[in-house]
Amino acid sequence: xxxxxxTTDVRTFADEVRAVPGGEHLETCYACGTCVSKCMIQQxxxxxxxPRRLLNLVMxxxxxxAFESPTTWLCSECxxxxxxxxxxxxxxxxxxxxxxxxxxxxxxxxxxxxxxDDDLCTGCGICVMVCPxxxxxxxxxxxxxxxxxxxxxxxxxxxxxxxxxxxxxxxAISRPGISNSEIAAQIGAPHxxxxxxxxxxxxxxxxxxxxxxxxxxxxAPDVRVVHIPCSGRIDPQFALLALRSGIEGVxxxxxxxxxxxxxxxxxxxxxxxxxxxxMLGQMGLAHDRSASRVRFVQIGTQDRGxxxxxxxxxxxxxxxxxxxx
Amino acid sequence: MVDAARHPKVDVRTYTEVERVEGFVxxxxxxxxxxSRYVIADRCNGCGECADVCPIELPNYFEMNLAPRKAIDIPxxxxxxxxxxxxxxxxxxxxxxxxxxxxxxxxxxGLEDEMVWEDVGAIVVATGxxxxxxxxxxxxxxxxxxxxxxxxxxxxxxxxAGPTAGNLVRPSDHQNPQSLAIINCVGSRDKRFNPGxxxxxxxxxxKNAVLLKQMHPEMDITIYYMDIRTPSKGxxxxxxxxxxxxxxFIQGRPSLITEDPDTRxxxxxxxxxxxxxxxxxxxxMVMLNQAAVPQPDVDTVSSVMNITQSPGGWFMEYHPKLRPxxxxxxxxxxxxxxxxxxxxxxxxxxxxxxxxxAGRILHSDEWEIEPSVAFVWSDRGISADxxxxxxxxxxxxxxxxxxxxxxxxxxxxxxxxxxGGCVAECPHNAVTQLHFTDAQxxxxxxxxxxxxPEEKILAFRCHWCSYGGADMAGxxxxxxxxxxxxxxxxxxxxxxxxFIYEAFRLGAGAVLFSGCxxxxxxxxxxxxxxxxxxxxxxxxxxxxxxxxxxxxxxWISAAEGDRYADTINEMQEAxxxxxxxxxxxxxxxxxxxxxxxARRMREVPQVDEALEYADxxxxxxxxxxxx
Numbered sequence: 001x002x003x004x005x006x007t008t009d010v011r012t013f014a015d016e017v018r019a020v021p022g023g024e025h026l027e028t029c030y031a032c033g034t035c036v037s038k039c040m041i042q043q044x045x046x047x048x049x050x051p052r053r054l055l056n057l058v059m060x061x062x063x064x065x066a067f068e069s070p071t072t073w074l075c076s077e078c079x080x081x082x083x084x085x086x087x088x089x090x091x092x093x094x095x096x097x098x099x100x101x102x103x104x105x106x107x108x109x110x111x112x113x114x115x116x117d118d119d120l121c122t123g124c125g126i127c128v129m130v131c132p133x134x135x136x137x138x139x140x141x142x143x144x145x146x147x148x149x150x151x152x153x154x155x156x157x158x159x160x161x162x163x164x165x166x167x168x169x170x171x172a173i174s175r176p177g178i179s180n181s182e183i184a185a186q187i188g189a190p191h192x193x194x195x196x197x198x199x200x201x202x203x204x205x206x207x208x209x210x211x212x213x214x215x216x217x218x219x220a221p222d223v224r225v226v227h228i229p230c231s232g233r234i235d236p237q238f239a240l241l242a243l244r245s246g247i248e249g250v251x252x253x254x255x256x257x258x259x260x261x262x263x264x265x266x267x268x269x270x271x272x273x274x275x276x277x278x279m280l281g282q283m284g285l286a287h288d289r290s291a292s293r294v295r296f297v298q299i300g301t302q303d304r305g306x307x308x309x310x311x312x313x314x315x316x317x318x319x320x321x322x323x324x325x
Numbered sequence: 326m327v328d329a330a331r332h333p334k335v336d337v338r339t340y341t342e343v344e345r346v347e348g349f350v351x352x353x354x355x356x357x358x359x360x361s362r363y364v365i366a367d368r369c370n371g372c373g374e375c376a377d378v379c380p381i382e383l384p385n386y387f388e389m390n391l392a393p394r395k396a397i398d399i400p401x402x403x404x405x406x407x408x409x410x411x412x413x414x415x416x417x418x419x420x421x422x423x424x425x426x427x428x429x430x431x432x433x434x435g436l437e438d439e440m441v442w443e444d445v446g447a448i449v450v451a452t453g454x455x456x457x458x459x460x461x462x463x464x465x466x467x468x469x470x471x472x473x474x475x476x477x478x479x480x481x482x483x484x485x486a487g488p489t490a491g492n493l494v495r496p497s498d499h500q501n502p503q504s505l506a507i508i509n510c511v512g513s514r515d516k517r518f519n520p521g522x523x524x525x526x527x528x529x530x531x532k533n534a535v536l537l538k539q540m541h542p543e544m545d546i547t548i549y550y551m552d553i554r555t556p557s558k559g560x561x562x563x564x565x566x567x568x569x570x571x572x573x574f575i576q577g578r579p580s581l582i583t584e585d586p587d588t589r590x591x592x593x594x595x596x597x598x599x600x601x602x603x604x605x606x607x608x609x610m611v612m613l614n615q616a617a618v619p620q621p622d623v624d625t626v627s628s629v630m631n632i633t634q635s636p637g638g639w640f641m642e643y644h645p646k647l648r649p650x651x652x653x654x655x656x657x658x659x660x661x662x663x664x665x666x667x668x669x670x671x672x673x674x675x676x677x678x679x680x681x682x683a684g685r686i687l688h689s690d691e692w693e694i695e696p697s698v699a700f701v702w703s704d705r706g707i708s709a710d711x712x713x714x715x716x717x718x719x720x721x722x723x724x725x726x727x728x729x730x731x732x733x734x735x736x737x738x739x740x741x742x743x744x745g746g747c748v749a750e751c752p753h754n755a756v757t758q759l760h761f762t763d764a765q766x767x768x769x770x771x772x773x774x775x776x777x778p779e780e781k782i783l784a785f786r787c788h789w790c791s792y793g794g795a796d797m798a799g800x801x802x803x804x805x806x807x808x809x810x811x812x813x814x815x816x817x818x819x820x821x822x823x824f825i826y827e828a829f830r831l832g833a834g835a836v837l838f839s840g841c842x843x844x845x846x847x848x849x850x851x852x853x854x855x856x857x858x859x860x861x862x863x864x865x866x867x868x869x870x871x872x873x874x875x876x877x878x879x880w881i882s883a884a885e886g887d888r889y890a891d892t893i894n895e896m897q898e899a900x901x902x903x904x905x906x907x908x909x910x911x912x913x914x915x916x917x918x919x920x921x922x923a924r925r926m927r928e929v930p931q932v933d934e935a936l937e938y939a940d941x942x943x944x945x946x947x948x949x950x951x952x
Binding site: 035036208 | 463464466510514515516517551552576577578579580581582583584585586587592594595596597598601602603604605
């Protein structure tokens with residue numbers, strides 16, 4: 001601070017981050033590590049992920065290291081850490097500020113993002129509505145020599161949750177690893193012990209404990225597990241496909257409301273399955289939701305062990321259904 | 326406690342509340358409500374037969390609700406005096422206790438609370454602290470996961486006189502835990518709940534860990550911490566000893582506790598800061614070191630005793646460094662955690678200090694007070710004429726002014742601390758303050774604005790904060806405009822609107838109205854009185870059409886020398902931006918209004934002599950102005 005009226009104009013990297021909305025409360029971090037363990041990215045995806053250290057990189061003016069840190073690019077702004085932070089730092093705001101500066105400096109997101117097939121896209125705009133990150137937007141561009149309205153995904157904004165892939169009615173959007181055909185292949189994949197009874201779609205984030213993930217695998221061959229990045233990725237057609245191929249039931253697991261790793265993917269997934277169940281009811285396949293063989297459960301971060309209860313309940317339900325038939 | 330109760334000169338009143346405090350230092354009158362126990366204390370011999378027959382069981386708050394108590398019971402086994410009492414909210418009036426008491430006839434359902442007045446010379450407030458309720462932090466699952474317990478619950482479970490006779494068991498299955506996690510800073514150092522450090526929990530957690538490790542060497546004990554604070558004598562050595570005993574310390578604040586629904590074991594999720602890695606460890610039991618918070622009835626005690634609160638609800642001391650035992654009210658002293666979280670050695674030290682401070686009063690016939698007290702010119706007030714006013718009494722933070730319609734207001738000098746709030750509030754200039762009379766301050770204003778007033782920045786500073794801030798700016802060698810002229814008053818509440826009007830009438834370029842931050846006010850609520858007046862002035866000047874930068878309000882602490890210098894420099898900058906002829910024109914334009922508003926100042930007693938004196942000084946100081 002200056003005391004003689006002259007303003008010192010040294011703009012450090014930390015100052016730049018502070019100037020971006022969200023980056024203001026950077027310096028109050030006292031490195032307790034709450035954000036690091038509240039977040040599941042380090043545990044599930046990237047051992048180098050550490051918001052606390054990113055804050056420190058910024059405070060130490062280590063610009064390039066901050067831009068290259070996986071923390072800058074992997075944070076999905078779920079904001080589980082914000083209400084947990086004892087210093088009330090909006091951590092995703094700081095990370096977002098760093099990311100914005102990184103993009104301005106020419107860095108690119110290392111994530112495998114969604115892409116649109118211009119030939120198939122009808123420009124309906126559903127992807128624009130469902131995306132939690134405002135990544136897709138409609139543009140006018142020449143497709144096969146003709147001016148057409150199609151969707152385009154901003155690769156810097158896309159967090160790769162796949163919600164748009166699951167929402168596209170014509171299958172024009174895909175993301176490597178979770179495209180429609182790849183997931184369909186997993187549902188119907190042949191197994192030595194025949195057809196599984198239940199297929200469970202599990203979002204990558206709703207099972208905090210690795211014990212729960214391995215527990216789910218132990219149900220094989222009765223239960224087939226399909227991992228999806230977010231319950232927003234679910235396409236009702238997957239459920240129909242499973243039922244058609246002789247699988248008795250479908251269980252979709254997503255995060256609890258407010259805890260979705262991709263902001264509102266679990267809400268989008270819930271809406272889709274609600275609609276599907278209404279439709280199944282109209283088709284006479286389930287007189288009400290509790291009788292349906294397609295279920296959606298939302299598992300919270302503190303619901304350790306709940307997945308077993310839910311799978312057991314579902315299997316009991318399927319037994320009852322078989323008996324009734 | 327028993328010793329104190331038996332002492333011939335100590336009168337212990339338990340189950341008694343202070344309802345009112347009147348009077349002043351050395352001459353307090355205290356009204357006490359001696360709550361009825363429905364048991365005649367002189368007849369009860371503490372045999373406990375009544376409790377044995379009582380059919381009603383309630384949670385025992387002394388045992389942290391881990392054990393039952395009866396509707397007629399003693400609060401704890403070492404109660405002083407040993408007299409049973411009935412909890413009337415849960416009593417079903419079966420009178421079995423009366424039967425059991427038999428010939429003693431100690432139980433009387435007709436007893437009522439008694440109100441008594443006592444004369445006391447000094448008061449020591451030692452109301453202690455309470456505990457933060459961790460159930461408001463869902464991430465730790467307290468209240469939902471049975472094996473997550475608080476430090477106080479651990480204290481009872483691990484106590485040989487406790488509900489389990491010292492056998493540490495987990496609440497879920499009554500098995501001895503093999504592993505224990507202790508989590509520090511639950512609700513403390515947390516801006517969501519209590520931003521402050523709770524001071525003793527680090528040592529407290531280590532103490533519990535060491536005790537348990539001594540009793541159960543095989544037990545795996547881990548302490549999760551953010552920073553271990555062991556600042557007192559011997560503490561660091563104790564921390565070392567704990568590490569040597571094999572107690573594990575993990576730096577990292579747990580973000581989440583999850584529970585295995587089958588085993589009821591707990592998983593603590595945290596980052597290990599040293600490794601930079603998220604860890605998830607399983608424990609049989611988790612103990613939360615919850616924050617210390619003020620007592621729930623702190624506001625009541627505050628208003629009864631007339632003690633202000635620091636941010637957070639702790640009682641405010643007279644001065645944080647120099648008079649940490651005195652409350653702002655003379656003769657009322659603070660001891661222990663009610664003044665701020667502290668551990669046992671500090672509480673004992675403060676308690677002893679409070680007792681000796683109180684003894685000083687009890688053993689003296691005379692009491693020295695600040696010399697700058699207020700007094701009333703009884704012929705000037707309107708109250709004696711039967712008109713309603715009482716503004717002085719309302720402004721006084723100490724209740725030192727007695728006001729009744731039909732009589733002039735009266736200052737109880739022993740209670741007055743000399744802030745001068747009443748002086749400035751009185752619309753008739755009927756009150757004045759020794760050493761800071763209106764005439765004296767007016768003379769100072771006239772003197773400093775004698776020469777080229779339009780260039781001057783007149784800074785009114787309060788004695789305790791902004792004056793100290795200006796001092797700090799000086800000793801720190803922060804440059805600020807030499808056009809500043811500082812005037813000291815005891816409190817910003819003393820700053821009469823008329824002073825500001827008079828300064829502008831004399832053509833002052835700019836005026837600074839400064840004082841303490843609201844929570845730092847030396848005179849309890851002096852600053853808010855000054856602040857209200859300053860805001861009103863700012864609005865008045867705005868309506869008059871004055872350039873807004875010419876009147877500035879700023880609250881500056883004695884530590885903020887940089888801020889004082891910055892403020893003055895900013896004011897100078899703003900003043901420099903106004904072209905000189907415009908400034909002079911504005912001063913001339915506003916002068917009649919200022920004159921009209923400041924006219925009452927001229928009627929103040931002794932003002933003419935004071936101004937004459939000021940003129941003499943001006944003449945004596947008059948130097949040739951070098952253009």
